[in-house]
Amino acid sequence: MKKVILDVDTGIDDAYAIIYAIESKQLDLLGITGVNGNVPIDYVMKNTKKILKLIGNEEVKAYRGASLPLLTEPNHEFRVHGKDGIGDALDHITVDDEESDIFAPDFMIEQAKKHKGDITFIMVGPLTNLALALRKEPRLAEWVSEVVIMGGLVTKAGMGNKLPNAEFNIFADAEAAKIVFHSGLSLKLVGLDVTHKTFLTRERMEELKGTKYYDFIVESSEVFRGFSKQKYGIDGCALHDPLTIGVAIDSSIVQTEKHFVEVETQSELNYGQTICDFRNIWKQEPNMEVCLDVENEKFVTMFIDTLKQA
Template sequence: MRRKIILDVDTGIDDSLALLYLLASAEAELLGIAATAGNVPAAQVAANTLALLDLAQAPPIEVALGASEPLAIPLRTTEDTHGPQGLGYAELPVTARELSARSAARMWVDLVRAHPGAVTGLCTGPLTNLALALRIEPELPVLLDRLVIMGGAFNHPGNTTPTNEWNIHVDPEAAKEVFDAFSAAPADRRPIVCALDITETIEMRPAHLVALAEAAGSTPLEHVAATDTPDWRSCASNPIIAYLTDAVRFYFDFHQHYDLGYLAHMHDPFAAAVTLDPGLARTRPATVDVELAGTITRATTVADWAGMWGREPNADIVIGTDPAVFFDRLVTRVGALARRLYPEQP
């Protein structure tokens, strides 16, 4: 049976790989995509998402525009990480696909109500849209089959401040509303949280791009390196591989600039893979809350692993995985999609 999914994204680079992973997976049925402000403004997120659906020759999938601002603070975006349009060095044609007439929050509510107990939510950006949806329908935690969140940092340094992760940092009030609301979820429907503790072990390297090109039958096989200049562009014969090379190379350059190595942390596609197969992840239940008042710790996710607060767990936090298994699936699935959509001409 195909898993019905609502994807809530702030489409930058790794979000785009998450989308391609889902489109390449036979067991995924994308009911709708919510565009949330985060890596870039919401309108650019929507444009990126629609253009990627074109690139992947996807059937009509509803894309709904989300709130332009977080719940309580000004929007902060991160073009330094994801490029001026959010897709690194890649540029995609403007699409003729149109946005939904309903808001992202309304789409969340309507789709879950239409399929009670059968929809999995996957959030790879700030949680603004989901928080607004919960204000419309507080029963979402029991109406959803499951929720997967890429966000937070627990026993791990933050990537935005010393203690907090980007998605939570952009809209901490929304994150707190979501975690508080999901305290009502049954134990078998607690959100699965893919935090930096694990997603920063999902290290994509240039060899993975070569493997994707091989799987797609794309030529030439391009070996990107830290010595490549910013104006270099892929000439891969397969458009999906050319897109991935140009997008991910920007991400490599960003990580290299911060002395993390010539690699890219694939936070969001890992969360997509866990959405389709929770068995990829080892989890541990905890009660999660979000700090809103701390002078230097605002937006920090705090996990009570030992029950000190006397509150039931409201999340299953991923504590382990095998990155090699994930990358094998990513290369196999996305490579096969690229080969099928853009076969090499004899």
């Protein structure tokens, strides 16, 4: 079973990703690391612990990570995720404030060293924690088997969700993304242009009726679905982060190609843009696998079936 660390900025789709990762029974989840992103780090930690309590798996520990991006001011997405980050759907669940003393980047280094060549990092938030870990221990590039990243936008210019050409996770800390992209790690990029094909519609949510997660999925997604209806005319929520879990479990659901991808950190218009050199104009060796397409209906069904069996 693949050993993984899941790095989150727990908003709604992060919550679904945590549920999917644990309920799939196909990943050995060593721990969850939290990072500032969709919501501030205090919310991230509280939301993560609430989700673990909802699942009934509080044995998995959450580790507090970066509360700020490396250089820029923090950005949050309450308009998509609601005022608490998970659509106020778990107000009835209380969690304590107890946390590990281990800083998330240090936990990543510790586990990578312990499981050299046999650990995968799944990153579904800004890449600040991993960048900090790499700055402290560059040998991570040798120790980690693969890093699967939800981030970026490579084939659909103008279709970003933070700037026209920028996806939120990369925009939230583009300097961190640049460090990761140039680290020598084995990277797989699951971008917005692919994740946006994986909508869990309100209609398909009804397939979960009578199951453990139905109420949470419907209630938590209300704000997200309202945003999607306004922006895309779809009553549903894209499974951005759960798809990244799906790729870590079964990469055959996506089509990938190896390319060199750079991150823009200077332009006001394009800060956080992920630029994929499809034609090798820069004459650089590929630094990652880029996801270009997904069997979207197959994946959404996989996601629903996993939650049904919980």
